[in-house]
Amino acid sequence: MQKGRIIFLNGVTSSGKTSIVESLQNRDDVFFYVVANDLFQEMVGEKFLRENYWKYLSEVIILMYHTAKLYSDMGKNVIIDGILVENDDISPHYKQLTEILDGNPLDIVEVYCPLEICRQRNIIRGDRYETQSEEQSAQMSENISYSLSVDTSLLSPDECAEIIIAELF
Numbered sequence: 001m002q003k004g005r006i007i008f009l010n011g012v013t014s015s016g017k018t019s020i021v022e023s024l025q026n027r028d029d030v031f032f033y034v035v036a037n038d039l040f041q042e043m044v045g046e047k048f049l050r051e052n053y054w055k056y057l058s059e060v061i062i063l064m065y066h067t068a069k070l071y072s073d074m075g076k077n078v079i080i081d082g083i084l085v086e087n088d089d090i091s092p093h094y095k096q097l098t099e100i101l102d103g104n105p106l107d108i109v110e111v112y113c114p115l116e117i118c119r120q121r122n123i124i125r126g127d128r129y130e131t132q133s134e135e136q137s138a139q140m141s142e143n144i145s146y147s148l149s150v151d152t153s154l155l156s157p158d159e160c161a162e163i164i165i166a167e168l169f
Contacts, residue, residue, distance in 0.1 A: 003104050004076040006068050007032070007164065008097070010084050010144065011111030012133040014121035016152030016160070017081045020111060023161035024079060030169055033071050036081035040064040054089035061090060065100045072104045084108075084141040094141040107147035107168050111160075117153050 007024075009017040021034055040060040041049070048056045061082070068078045084094050098106070113121075118133035148167050150160040 004072040008080040008108045012136040014118040015113040019157035023157040032079045058090035085139040110146045110149040113152045
């Protein structure tokens with residue numbers, strides 16, 4: 001059985017990852033299952049996240065990668081909506097991702113947006129704090145081997161999805 005493609009959309013909060021996911025899922029030519037940091041974080045009770053956020057978030061992120069691998073192994077295309085950060089509890093995050101998904105067709109897409117625009121989007125959304133994107137950017141893994149980069153300050157989610165499909169499929 002041919003393994004499904006895994007597309008990891010990597011970017012800070014409010015960079016536009018989830019909007020791109022929605023555009024990709026609205027397409028008729030390629031079907032994707034989605035695993036996302038936010039969805040997996042909801043699997044951990046708030047009590048535990050307040051006690052030790054990074055411990056529990058780190059565990060659930062690794063479980064998310066194993067879930068993506070399972071779908072891929074079953075021939076299903078998967079989108080990971082997440083962010084590769086380096087933190088003591090999950091370091092070396094990028095290395096763990098590549099080791100877990102070794103042998104699976106993985107493409108990491110940089111979802112870029114200037115931090116000031118992310119800050120404005122955070123304020124408008126109201127479910128993120130204003131400086132959350134900047135804080136995540138400071139923790140983002142370095143030396144990531146990207147297959148592709150899209151800039152959501154210049155392109156719509158549909159345009160980004162079109163580029164991803166055209167370049168990676």
